[in-house]
Amino acid sequence: MSTHDDTQVPTRNPATPPTAAQTQEATMAQATTSNPISTRPAQSAHRDLSDTPASVLECEDVDVYYGQFRAVREVSLAFGHNEITALIGPSGCGKSTILRSLNRMNDLVEGARVKGSIRYWGQDMYADAVDPIEVRRRIGMVFQKPNPFPKSIYDNIAYGPRVTGMKVASMDDHVEQALTRAALWDEVKDKLKQSAYGLSGGQQQRLCIARTIAVEPDVILMDEPCSALDPIATARIESLMVDLRDLYTIVIVTHNMQQAARVADRTAFFTAGVDEETGDRTGVLVEFDRTSKIFENPADQRTEDYITGRFG
Amino acid sequence: MSAIQSPSQAGVVTPGRPAAAPPGTEIARSSSRYGDRIVRLLLRAAAWLSIVITVGIVVSLLVPAVAFFREVPVLDFLTGTRWAPQFAEASFGVLPLVTATAWTTLIALAVAVPFGLGAAIFLAEYAHARTRRILKPVLELLAGIPTVVFGFFALSFVAPVVLNGWLDLGVGTFSILAAGLVMGVMIIPTVASLSEDAMSAVPQALRQGSAALGANRMQTSLRVVFPAAISGIVAAIVLGISRAIGETMIVAIAAGARAQIVSDPTMEGATMTGFIARMALGDSRVGSLQYDTLFAVGLLLFVLTMIVNLISIQLVRRFRQEY
Numbered sequence: 001m002s003t004h005d006d007t008q009v010p011t012r013n014p015a016t017p018p019t020a021a022q023t024q025e026a027t028m029a030q031a032t033t034s035n036p037i038s039t040r041p042a043q044s045a046h047r048d049l050s051d052t053p054a055s056v057l058e059c060e061d062v063d064v065y066y067g068q069f070r071a072v073r074e075v076s077l078a079f080g081h082n083e084i085t086a087l088i089g090p091s092g093c094g095k096s097t098i099l100r101s102l103n104r105m106n107d108l109v110e111g112a113r114v115k116g117s118i119r120y121w122g123q124d125m126y127a128d129a130v131d132p133i134e135v136r137r138r139i140g141m142v143f144q145k146p147n148p149f150p151k152s153i154y155d156n157i158a159y160g161p162r163v164t165g166m167k168v169a170s171m172d173d174h175v176e177q178a179l180t181r182a183a184l185w186d187e188v189k190d191k192l193k194q195s196a197y198g199l200s201g202g203q204q205q206r207l208c209i210a211r212t213i214a215v216e217p218d219v220i221l222m223d224e225p226c227s228a229l230d231p232i233a234t235a236r237i238e239s240l241m242v243d244l245r246d247l248y249t250i251v252i253v254t255h256n257m258q259q260a261a262r263v264a265d266r267t268a269f270f271t272a273g274v275d276e277e278t279g280d281r282t283g284v285l286v287e288f289d290r291t292s293k294i295f296e297n298p299a300d301q302r303t304e305d306y307i308t309g310r311f312g
Numbered sequence: 313m314s315a316i317q318s319p320s321q322a323g324v325v326t327p328g329r330p331a332a333a334p335p336g337t338e339i340a341r342s343s344s345r346y347g348d349r350i351v352r353l354l355l356r357a358a359a360w361l362s363i364v365i366t367v368g369i370v371v372s373l374l375v376p377a378v379a380f381f382r383e384v385p386v387l388d389f390l391t392g393t394r395w396a397p398q399f400a401e402a403s404f405g406v407l408p409l410v411t412a413t414a415w416t417t418l419i420a421l422a423v424a425v426p427f428g429l430g431a432a433i434f435l436a437e438y439a440h441a442r443t444r445r446i447l448k449p450v451l452e453l454l455a456g457i458p459t460v461v462f463g464f465f466a467l468s469f470v471a472p473v474v475l476n477g478w479l480d481l482g483v484g485t486f487s488i489l490a491a492g493l494v495m496g497v498m499i500i501p502t503v504a505s506l507s508e509d510a511m512s513a514v515p516q517a518l519r520q521g522s523a524a525l526g527a528n529r530m531q532t533s534l535r536v537v538f539p540a541a542i543s544g545i546v547a548a549i550v551l552g553i554s555r556a557i558g559e560t561m562i563v564a565i566a567a568g569a570r571a572q573i574v575s576d577p578t579m580e581g582a583t584m585t586g587f588i589a590r591m592a593l594g595d596s597r598v599g600s601l602q603y604d605t606l607f608a609v610g611l612l613l614f615v616l617t618m619i620v621n622l623i624s625i626q627l628v629r630r631f632r633q634e635y
Contacts, residue, residue: 103524105523105524108523133528136523136524136525136526137525137526141520143517143521143524149518150518150539150540159522159527159535159536163525163526163527163528163531164526164527211525212524212525215525215526
């Protein structure tokens with residue numbers, strides 16, 4: 001009863017880890033446009049970025065409404081392949097709203113709708129023919145508060161592959177691989193059958209990352225993944241993100257500007273514009289550029305005010 | 313790296329002598345807070361009252377039941393297959409009553425569990441907020457229908473029209489099947505409403521986490537929400553079982569009065585509760601053996617319900633997934 005066509009799913013072989021690339025090849029084959037896949041070697045946090053990255057996700061003039069309320073307006077952004085893009089800005093600026101519309105999680109909110117176009121490898125993500133289940137299988141999400149299922153550590157990881165009907169040669173190997181990539185294996189390998197709720201907050205969040213990796217997505221969206229964690233756990237998640245960048249495209253929403261500066265290749269700064277007549281706050285994109293540019297030499301005064309701590 | 317200094321070496325600021333409390337900072341008790349004590353006493357009394365009443369009920373059941381078991385050996389009571397307490401040649405084998413109760417309960421559960429859980433999953437996971445706001449109170453209203461109405465529904469509609477007319481099963485006026493089916497319908501709202509509460513209490517974050525992995529709504533409902541709510545769901549089903557075992561009016565009206573071993577649900581039969589309702593009409597003399605049978609059967613009912621509850625507590629412990 002798997003919802004996706006098996007021919008599109010590359011066979012996963014635990015012996016060859018970088019299956020994200022295979023997934024991309026498969027999605028590329030059916031995509032209408034042909035973006036070149038750049039196969040970069042492993043890189044450090046600071047690296048040279050091309051001016052025009054191969055974009056996995058593109059937003060064009062996106063407005064998101066909750067009922068009659070327009071939460072964000074006219075956002076145009078592109079998320080580069082195997083890059084980390086950070087969305088920063090004060091509360092209520094719509095950065096989480098944009099993030100949640102990138103894998104159609106907003107569908108679960110009654111009254112939410114998206115105008116404009118969001119494209120995944122060139123395909124309109126909100127077209128009628130698109131299955132939101134397929135979208136979320138390829139674009140995973142890690143939430144603000146760790147939300148492991150009330151199951152064992154093992155079953156938390158195995159859940160995604162099971163429900164999506166992934167063909168896995170050995171689930172044990174698959175679980176181990178996902179936990180290893182999320183830098184959690186050594187800490188949990190002796191208690192896989194124990195409840196995930198026995199783990200610390202930081203471990204739970206890495207478990208959630210491992211759970212997302214286990215379905216071998218193309219993109220991982222992270223909604224303030226460290227806001228509930230202490231600085232040590234935060235540092236581990238950050239270094240994990242940099243490690244994972246070579247396999248996945250990552251989009252992160254964060255309130256922590258240092259975090260954006262440390263991990264992100266590109267940064268988008270949002271702010272909330274107040275409507276003079278109605279008093280409604282609508283999020284707008286102010287500036288989107290390389291992280292170094294945003295933090296060292298921003299083009300917009302509002303960006304400069306925000307990053308220097310003058311507001312927000 | 314500087315050496316660790318002991319507090320005396322470090323420039324510790326020593327506090328001065330204690331200052332007199334300035335006005336408005338007194339913290340001595342100024343009233344004895346009688347109101348608080350009285351409320352606590354009343355609440356404690358309420359808690360104890362329910363325990364005392366329960367114990368009282370058990371004792372009032374036990375005393376006549378013990379008198380009964382002096383005359384009739386427990387083993388004969390539990391394993392006897394002929395129930396005829398009012399006959400000249402009296403016989404006190406309770407199995408006919410137990411089989412009738414077991415059949416009605418099983419039939420009721422076969423109706424109530426699938427429909428109740430289906431309704432609960434629909435309401436908690438699929439229905440729009442508006443639909444739920446309308447349907448849930450309607451469902452709970454259904455739970456308030458007097459059971460005597462259900463009894464007549466079984467007698468005047470289900471048995472003659474549904475079972476004989478539509479299904480052509482050839483049941484008599486009274487049947488275990490009609491009583492059990494209607495009892496199931498009666499229990500659906502209880503199972504549905506309590507299960508829905510349990511599932512709605514599962515944090516939204518778990519549903520989102522599941523959806524973000526590419527699970528569809530049914531997988532999320534059955535593999536994440538349902539297991540997370542299992543203890544509440546089991547509690548709902550157990551309450552349903554308890555209601556089915558203890559339900560009196562429907563079986564008294566629709567199941568019949570002939571105490572016989574029930575091997576086929578189209579038969580008529582007297583359940584434990586049905587027998588008690590009939591026997592308690594006042595024909596038997598207080599203190600007689602006949603009269604004491606009421607309490608023996610009542611005690612058996614009590615014990616059976618308690619066993620069901622204990623088993624369910626064990627089940628919940630074993631399968632609980634806390635969130």
